[in-house]
Amino acid sequence: MRWIWRYKKWLGYTAAILLVIVFISQAKITFRDSEGGAEAAGAASAQPSGEGGAVLPDAGGFQLAAETETLRLKFHEATGHFMVEDKRNGHIFRSYPDPEEWEQAGVGGAWASHLVSPLMYQHIDMSNPNANPKESSFTRDEGKVENVQLIDGGVEFVFDVPSAGFKIPVSIRVEDDYVETSVQDEELVETGKDQLLWLRAYPFFSAVQAREEDGYLFIPDGSGALVSFQDKRSTIKQMYQERVYGADGSFISSPSSRNNVVMPVYGMKAGDQAFIAVIHEGAPYSDIIASPAGVLSNYHWIGTQQNYRMRYTQVTNESANRSFETYTKGERFRDDRVTRYYLLDEKQADYAGMASKYREYLVKEQELKRLTPDHQDAPFFLTMLGADREKGVFTDRYIQATTASGAMQIVQELYGLGVQNIKVTYLGWQKGGYSALGGYLPVDERIGGAKGLKHFVDYAHSLDIPVYLEVNYGMNNTKVNGFRPRHHGVRDLSGTLMRFSHQSGDDITMVSRTFMVDSIQDDMADFAKLGIDGLLMEGIGRFISTDYNSRYGGTRSEAAHVDQQALQTVRDQIGGVQLRNPGFYALSSVQHIYDLVDDYSYDLFSSRAVPFAQIALHGLVTYTSTPENGRSQYRMDFLKDIEHGAYPSFDFTMTETSNLGGVYWYAPVSSHFQDWKVEAVEQYQRYNEVFADIQDRFIIGHRQIKSGVMETEYEGGTRVIVNYNDEAYESGNIQVPAMDYAVIKGGKVNAQK
Structure with a gap:
């Protein structure tokens, strides 16, 4: 009968082990509820699937992770997604596309999975000289969220993608009026044969579909440019992708006639809801990508591609001009990758508000100081x-x-x-x-x-x-x-x-x-x-x-x-x-x-240039455009100077x-x-x-009054109206002659010629 005793003992050990496994598998990080208490965050049931069978996170699966006087951060442990509520106005900013429009996403297959994923990436098997890069996403590769921990101001965790051999550590935190996402390079692990080429973390943050309402993507093209939601572009299948601070001459880059990106920023406005994103760390290795609706999906989206390895030309015989192209192997570009999304209150929800917020960033983070004029006259x-x-x-x-x-x-x-x-x-x-x-x-x-x-x-x-x-x-x-x-x-x-x-x-x-x-x-x-x-x-x-x-x-x-x-x-x-x-x-x-730079690159998908750079800088640093005596459109460029400060x-x-x-x-x-x-x-x-x-004085407002008529507003109430049209502009007691400007100070209009 001894074998019966051994069998019972084995069953007991097995049961105990199974209980431990079940307990561990069911254990979840404890999140705070909105009153500061605690509740368990279980895996959320998914919403009904959209095209291609892809699903968005269920709103009921989000749990409070942190909050400030302005923002409330909620985290979805099953997917790694997050949402932020702006307590000033009740607006919700999600790390994934607007769920109300998901049934009309306009995509299937791989891109349907990409749209619901918190990560997209490209990797390659460096051990195979004939291998091609593979582009995929966390959701499509059935990755898992692990090691979830609450931290001061937010949450940290690891995206584990066994099929690709990556463990990508991410933290999300809120402070003041921004939410910050961070990928810490020291803890990023590549365990397989493949090596990471690029990563897009939360690329579809606040993505929305084409709307008739006021809205646009802001891209840092030249002085700044808008990609309007209202523009019809059924035949324009182009995206914006440019390296922050320009191409790296040591590596291969696609030829581009666009302006260099001098500002590590981008943004979006949809109705009275807007954000401006600042690449706080890792900007030299970042691309900014903007996709208007109708290109890859029915969503407008804009985000950052963080590059970890790049193609270069390996010269084998310089005199004979012999070479081949390959990727950097081994060490990746080691910077941490940190992006801050500043959520704008409704009264700031336009490109001028975005630029004003970036000016605040420059003052706080780069320690720029307000100018002290050294002369009563302009320089x-x-x-x-x-x-x-x-x-x-x-x-x-x-x-x-x-x-x-x-x-x-x-x-x-x-x-x-x-x-x-x-x-x-x-x-x-x-x-x-x-x-x-x-x-x-x-x-x-x-x-x-x-x-x-x-x-x-x-x-x-x-x-x-x-x-x-x-x-x-x-x-x-x-x-x-x-x-x-x-x-x-x-x-x-x-x-x-x-x-x-x-x-x-x-x-x-x-x-x-x-x-x-x-x-x-x-x-x-x-x-x-x-x-x-x-x-x-x-x-x-x-x-x-x-x-x-x-x-x-x-x-x-x-x-x-x-x-x-x-x-x-x-x-x-x-x-x-x-x-x-x-x-x-x-x-x-x-x-x-x-x-x-005071213009943009005139891409077909862009609507118009805006003086984002000038709004951010005026009152901090003096600036000039091209010399007056080197211009081909003398009057037009003079008026642009007046408009831009x-x-x-x-x-x-x-x-x-x-x-x-x-x-x-x-x-x-x-x-x-x-x-x-x-x-x-x-x-x-x-x-x-x-x-x-x-x-x-800081520029606190800028708008297009009508086609060809622009208004710039400064602290203290000074307004400058520039009329680029061939006919006069009139509104109330304001009259601006054709191709001219007017200055309004203390309610008094002073038209110039």
């Missing part, structure tokens, strides 16, 4: 060319454009004509002129040398006029500062030097960021001796690339960080920094931005423009000062009448 930004080179028969010819004494004469005449708040930037002052890059000291004797330049600076200072010098340490064709391309140049992953093709026929080597910073530091003492007020840093804040130089290289995000360090060094040791249309990661040390800028030389027709880099449309000085002064007076007393 007049003046750039002047010292010299450049043109191709000669046997050697390059040096073309003198504006000596230091000539620059002094231009400033003296403008000041005498009433333009007193001048900001000077002097170009092409280095040996060899404007086209000589990388080495800048000593000052070329042919434009006056260090003595002549210092004399000009001292004269300008006697009139309280600052003087900046333009430099470009990001490229080097002079071998100054000990630069040697083979040792100090940027290299891609195959070891190939990265070069910029110059119209002179030279291939100019891109400089490794660390060597660039060393060169800048070496020159600081000499710049200080000149008495200048700062530098216009061409080549910094733009075109960041991964550098595989074994001594001076770094990642793309490290390049952005080095840029920030370089700018701070200049600001600390000289006093001021100017940039040209930079990535907004570089703003913390910047006083002025030249050539700030951009200050006047002129690009002058003492020599006649015809003398510069053959120079390498500096190609002015019309730069001769004597041809422009009267018009420049008259034009400046128009700017000054509008902007003199609102230099430090």
Whole structure:
């Protein structure tokens, strides 16, 4: 009978083990209810399926995870989805498409699964040289949510996808008026043969279908652009996808004629509900993707693609031009990936409200400060060319454009004509002129040398006029500062030097960021001796690339960080920094931005440009668009400056423009000062009448009153109405002539011509 006893004992052990397994499998994290108590969160039953059998989370399966004075966060443990309630107005923001419209999603198969999934991703088997990337989603691959834990302000957990071999740690938390999603790279695990290429976390956040109501996607194209919900685009099957801060030169990217993305933001408005998303961490490795309804589904959606590996060209024989394309293997791009969704109250639910919220972000997170005007008049930004080179028969010819004494004469005449708040930037002052890059000291004797330049600076200072010098340490064709391309140049992953093709026929080597910073530091003492007020840093804040130089290289995000360090060094040791249309990661040390983009790329799916960048910046940083004397649509571009709050800028030389027709880099449309000085002064007076007393005021509103008529509103009540039409605009006591503007201050209308 002993076998019976053993059998009973075995049954007892088995039962006990099964009980433990059942207990563990049923255990759930305890969530707080809305009153702060606790209740168990069981797996939710799914809603009825839409097309393709895909299902959305059941609303009853969401449990309270955290709340602030403004927001209430609820989490769905079975799917990893979340929803946020805005307590100011009752609006609900979901991490998945609007369930009321799900039956008309307009998709089936894989994309139906993608739409209901909290994650999309692409991966590839790196061990198989013939393998192709595979695109899938958490829902389609039947992943599971594990290790759910409440944290301060939210919840953290792991998306486990055994079929793909990934464990992706995610946290969701609310603070103030935003909800933040985070993927922590240190805990991301790739367990199988496949490696992650890209990841889209909650790509369909607040996705809605085509509506007749007021709504649009906001994309950071140029100054900003809207993709309207109301536009009919049955034949336009295009999406928007662009890399934040532009392409990485070390990797393969699709050709694009669009503007570089300088702001890590995107947003959506649907009726009186809107959000603005800011890529808080990981922006250098992010793409922004926007899909209008009718492209991949009937939903409008916009989100972020986080890239972990990219394609590059492996050169096998440079002289024979032999190479092949492959993916980066092994180490992925290691940044954490954090996105904040700022939920806007109804009175802020438009692109101007989005830009205002981003301005708040810049002040809080990047420590930008409100401007303190240094003059009662609006600034007049003046750039002047010292010299450049043109191709000669046997050697390059040096073309003198504006000596230091000539620059002094231009400033003296403008000041005498009433333009007193001048900001000077002097170009092409280095040996060899404007086209000589990388080495800048000593000052070329042919434009006056260090003595002549210092004399000009001292004269300008006697009139309280600052003087900046333009430099470009990001490229080097002079071998100054000990630069040697083979040792100090940027290299891609195959070891190939990265070069910029110059119209002179030279291939100019891109400089490794660390060597660039060393060169800048070496020159600081000499710049200080000149008495200048700062530098216009061409080549910094733009075109960041991964550098595989074994001594001076770094990642793309490290390049952005080095840029920030370089700018701070200049600001600390000289006093001021100017940039040209930079990535907004570089703003913390910047006083002025030249050539700030003021238009969009004219994609067929985009409705119109909006001055999002200008709304975010006005009152924090001064900015100009293209120089007045370099425009093809003179009146139109002037009116756009008035609408956008951009200050006047002129690009002058003492020599006649015809003398510069053959120079390498500096190609002015019309730069001769004597041809422009009267018009420049008259034009400046128009700017000054509008902007003199609102230099430090934030833009708090912007709208299209009617087609071709735009209104910009500033703190304190000043409104500027610009009429781009060929006929006058009238509304009540407001009259704006054709192709003109009016300023309303304290209820008084002042129309201009």
